[in-house]
Amino acid sequence: MGNLLVVGSMAFDTVRTPFGEANDVLGGSATYFSTSASFFTDVDLIAVVGEDFPEEHLTFLRERGINLAGLERRDGKTFRWKGEYTYQLNEAQTLETHLNVLETFRPKIPEAYCDPNMLFLGNIDPDLQMDVLNKVTRPSIVACDTMNFWIDGKRDALWKVLEKIDILIINDGEARALGEDPNLVQVAKQILSKGPKHLIIKRGEYGVLMFTGKQVFGAPAFPLEQVKDPTGAGDTFAGGFMGYLASTGDLTDEGLRRAIIYGSVMASFNVEAFSLDRLRHLDRKEIDDRFREFKRLTHFDDLS
Amino acid sequence: MGNLLVVGSMAFDTVRTPFGEANDVLGGSATYFSTSASFFTDVDLIAVVGEDFPEEHLTFLRERGINLAGLERRDGKTFRWKGEYTYQLNEAQTLETHLNVLETFRPKIPEAYCDPNMLFLGNIDPDLQMDVLNKVTRPSIVACDTMNFWIDGKRDALWKVLEKIDILIINDGEARALGEDPNLVQVAKQILSKGPKHLIIKRGEYGVLMFTGKQVFGAPAFPLEQVKDPTGAGDTFAGGFMGYLASTGDLTDEGLRRAIIYGSVMASFNVEAFSLDRLRHLDRKEIDDRFREFKRLTHFDDLS
Numbered sequence A, B: 001m002g003n004l005l006v007v008g009s010m011a012f013d014t015v016r017t018p019f020g021e022a023n024d025v026l027g028g029s030a031t032y033f034s035t036s037a038s039f040f041t042d043v044d045l046i047a048v049v050g051e052d053f054p055e056e057h058l059t060f061l062r063e064r065g066i067n068l069a070g071l072e073r074r075d076g077k078t079f080r081w082k083g084e085y086t087y088q089l090n091e092a093q094t095l096e097t098h099l100n101v102l103e104t105f106r107p108k109i110p111e112a113y114c115d116p117n118m119l120f121l122g123n124i125d126p127d128l129q130m131d132v133l134n135k136v137t138r139p140s141i142v143a144c145d146t147m148n149f150w151i152d153g154k155r156d157a158l159w160k161v162l163e164k165i166d167i168l169i170i171n172d173g174e175a176r177a178l179g180e181d182p183n184l185v186q187v188a189k190q191i192l193s194k195g196p197k198h199l200i201i202k203r204g205e206y207g208v209l210m211f212t213g214k215q216v217f218g219a220p221a222f223p224l225e226q227v228k229d230p231t232g233a234g235d236t237f238a239g240g241f242m243g244y245l246a247s248t249g250d251l252t253d254e255g256l257r258r259a260i261i262y263g264s265v266m267a268s269f270n271v272e273a274f275s276l277d278r279l280r281h282l283d284r285k286e287i288d289d290r291f292r293e294f295k296r297l298t299h300f301d302d303l304s
Helices: A031-038 A055-063 A100-104 A128-133 A150-151 A155-162 A172-179 A182-193 A233-248 A253-270 A284-298 B029-037 B055-063 B100-104 B126-135 B148-153 B155-162 B170-177 B184-192 B233-248 B253-269 B284-298
Strands: A006-007 A010-018 A020-027 A043-052 A066-076 A078-086 A093-098 A118-121 A141-144 A169-173 A199-201 A208-212 A215-219 B004-007 B013-019 B018-029 B043-049 B066-073 B081-084 B093-098 B118-121 B143-144 B167-171 B196-204 B208-213 B215-218
Touching: A006 A031, A006 A128, A006 A233, A006 B155, A010 A215, A020 A031, A020 A182, A031 A043, A031 A055, A031 A253, A031 B143, A043 A100, A078 A100, A078 B148, A100 B284, A118 A233, A118 B155, A128 A155, A128 B018, A141 A233, A141 B167, A169 A172, A169 A233, A172 A182, A182 A199, A182 A208, A199 A233, A199 B100, A208 A253, A208 B215, A215 A253, A215 B093, A233 A253, A284 B215, B004 B029, B004 B233, B018 B029, B029 B043, B029 B055, B029 B253, B043 B100, B055 B066, B066 B148, B118 B233, B126 B155, B143 B233, B148 B155, B148 B170, B167 B170, B167 B233, B170 B184, B170 B196, B184 B196, B184 B208, B196 B233, B208 B253, B215 B253, B253 B284
Parallel strands: A006 A043, A006 A118, A010 A078, A043 A066, A118 A141, A141 A169, A169 A199, B004 B043, B004 B118, B013 B081, B043 B066, B118 B143, B143 B167, B167 B196
Antiparallel strands: A010 A020, A078 A093, A199 A208, A208 A215, B013 B018, B081 B093, B196 B208, B208 B215
16 A cells, blocks of 8 residues: 655745735645645645756755655756735735746656555646556545636536545635536535545635534634735645544544544644745644644534 | 614515516515524514505514514605615625615614613614614623625624624625635734624535634535525525524534524525425425534544
C-alpha cells in the first residue's frame, strides 16, 4: 500500500490584501495541499516548476517529508498568479495568470507512485486528471477539486472524471455552477447521483458542508482575530482532510467528520499569514489544541 | 414574575422571490418574533396597527396564546414593506417602505406588562427602545435588535441602549457597521466591552455565531431543499431563542447554546413558506425532531 498522492500546481503568488502584500511567494495547489497533509502522513507530489524555482522551496518541502520524485523541472518559468482581496476576504480577484510551464504540463507518474493509497486530483485540466486516474492502480479513495474555468469550458470531460471519483471538494460558487442550481441540497443530490459518494462544499469564512447520501455534516469556520491572506485555504483544507484520513484509514462517517475538522483547523492556521508562512511554524500539538477548540466552538447538549 | 415582552413592528409585506410572490401578507418583527416564541412560552406584545388590519390576523395571534393588550390600533394604515430577493436569498432588496401608523408610534405599556421576565426590543428607533426599557422593571434578560438605518443615523442613542442590554442580536453586515471593522472577532470584543454580555450574529444561510467574553459558539444553518421566502427569518430566530430561554430559565452557556439551536430550528421552518405560513402548521414534535437533526448535522467525536 502506497502513500497519499497529489497532482496539482506549484506557483509563485503575488498577493495583496487589506493587511499587506507578498511578492512572488511560494504558492500553488499542490504546495498547499502537500504541506498541510504532511503533518499527518507521507505525501507523494506530482507537479511542474520552471528553471526559476529556487532550491530553498524544494528543501522546505523535502524537510516536511514530501516525496518530490514526481516533481518535474522544465525549461521556462514557473506558473505565476497575481491576485487581490478586499475586506470581503472570501473571494480573490485575479489580476494576472501566467501559466508558463503549466501550459504544456503532462503529469508523469514515477514507478514508485503507481499504487497510491489515496489520490487527490488538484485543480487542473479534467483531461489531465483523467489521465492520472488511468495511469495508477485505483486507490481506496480518490478526491478531486476543480474550478469554474473547467466547469464552464470542459463540462463533459469534468463529469467523466466525477463519475470515477469518491469525493468532490469544491467551493459553493463552483457547486452552484456545476449543479446549475442555487440550492446546495439540490446540487448535492444531483452530483451524488453521478458517482461521488461525498460532496464537500467549502464556504470560506462560513465553514464547510459535507453531503453523503441524505446525510449532511456542517461546521463553521474557526473565528479568527486576524485573517491576513486567504490564498491556499481550500487546498490546505483538502490537505488536512486527506492527510488525516490517510493517517487513520477510518472512512466511516465519523472518521470523515473528524477529517473535515482537521482540514478546517489547517485552513484556519494557513490564513493567519501570507503564503505558507504559518504552516512553516506549526506543530501537531497546536493542531490538536485547535481541534479541541473546534469541539468547544460547535458543541451543544443533545435533547435528553 | 411576568412573561416574555416584545416590542416591534406589525406589517403587511409584499414579497417577491424566485419561487413566487405574496401580496400584503402578514409580517413585521413583532409578529414573527411572538409567533415563534409562542411555541415555547407566553408572550406579551407591544405594537401598532392601522384600521386596515383584519381581525383574522389578531385571532391567529390570540390563538397562539399571544397577549395583545399592548397592541394599539390607530387611525390610518398599517406599516407596509415591499421587497424582493434574487437567488442570492441572503439579502432583501427593499422596494418600498410606508411607515404609516409606525411613524408616530410611541409604545404604551399596559399595567400588566410592567414587570416582564424577559424583554426583546425589536428593530425600532433606539429612542423608543430606551423609552420602553425605562418604563418597565428591569427584566432578568433584555435582548435587542437594530438595523443599519439606526446604526448610521442614531449611533449615539443606539450605544446608550446597548450599554443597558444583555444580548444584542444582529446580522453580520450590521455587526461590521456597528463595530466599524470587517473582522467579527474584533467587532465582538468592542461591542462586548460596552455592555452586552452576549453578541449573537445572524448570518442567514450560513448560520449563527454567539460571542460571550472570549468564548464563541458557532452553528451552521439547517440545509434546506427549498427556501421560499427568507422574510422574518431573523425575528423568528430571535423569537425561538428568547422563547426557549424563557421556558427553561437556563442562562448558562449550555442553556444559551441550546436556545441558539432552537432559534435556528424555528428560522429554518419559517423560510420554507411565505409569510408565517409554515409556522401556522407546525407542532412541538416537528421542532424537537429538527433539533435532533441539528445535533446530527453538527456532531463530531472529540479527541480521545
